[in-house]
Amino acid sequence: MNDVAASAERRTRADGDRTKRLILDAAVRLATVEGLDGLSIGTLAHATQLSKSGVYAHFDSKAALQLATIDSARALFIDVVVAPVLEFVGLDRLRALCESFLTYVENRTLPGGCFFAAAAAELGGRPGPLRERVAANQKDWVGLLTAAANEAVARNEVRSDTDVATLVFELNALVIAANTAFILHDDPTVLTQARTAIERVIFAATPV
Template structure:
């Protein structure tokens, strides 16, 4: 008979009706929970940033809002800079979902360009009461090189490239003059948004939204488009007029 020390070890049986713990499953649940927590932190940080700016974000204020410790918040990002960049990415993702992707359902040409602008206006009208991260971020980081400024500029340039492509498609469809300078037209359209934000949010000038919409029609007509007047899209909140 073999001695116990030479006998092969038998596995300890699990309790009847109870599966053995799965380390991979536990790790997966922990990872999913971590992602959910990080997403909740970014959502709260975005809410703060639209009101107080990216520079106003602090781990302490965010931890208090989330009911977490500072170290708990910090562990998800590693630095305040990475937190700011995560907020910019989330803002851009929501901008695309609300403005860009729905507008792609419109036919190529002026109809799509109009849809892009109208949805941009609808979002801007909501942000009159909170603030546009692209605009406030430009003021905060225009003279401060670094990853945060790069993330902001990249997001804005991505959006501008989409608008410019829509203008080029208008030319290809024959709905704008062939000699239309898409860079100039984009500059003028962006100028309407900046003017609207300043007039409506800072000066609280009555009729600012209607003036911006009229300005868009004037731009289209000047570049050869024959289209009916722009209609204001319904938005979740009423803009200041």
């Protein structure tokens, strides 16, 4: 009897985990269009075809839902943008990170483009745990670019006198600008322009 009860409990827990993932997947997508403030039990119930009580059971507050949504978006970003390029090193990784970001946008992984670009625009002037969580993820992304650039310097793939912070700033600015223009104008040529500009910036930092 105890085995039966334990098995039933495991099934219930697994069903609950699947439902929570379904809700958070929908929340990440909606937040890129409606903003984190636009998330509600009602909109998520409609998007997932669950009851409001079914959605509410997984999150005891809107703040908890928003924080969980940010964490889910981070997991997606790592899975889609970061993980596929970890096999590369140095300059190849730096270039691949930029390309992976642009592909993430180009493939319309999320309807409103990069989740964190949208969230940063929404929360930039509003102190609090949501902005802190988004800012931490942005720092992690910049940290990945910086580590790859520093490795490229160490491998003599980038000039030793390169201002790495400025190089990373320029590359990040280009992919964010491409995301914004692509979403705003639905124009794939901006991604081609971004790729050309990225190569120009990288070429300028490489040894002659």
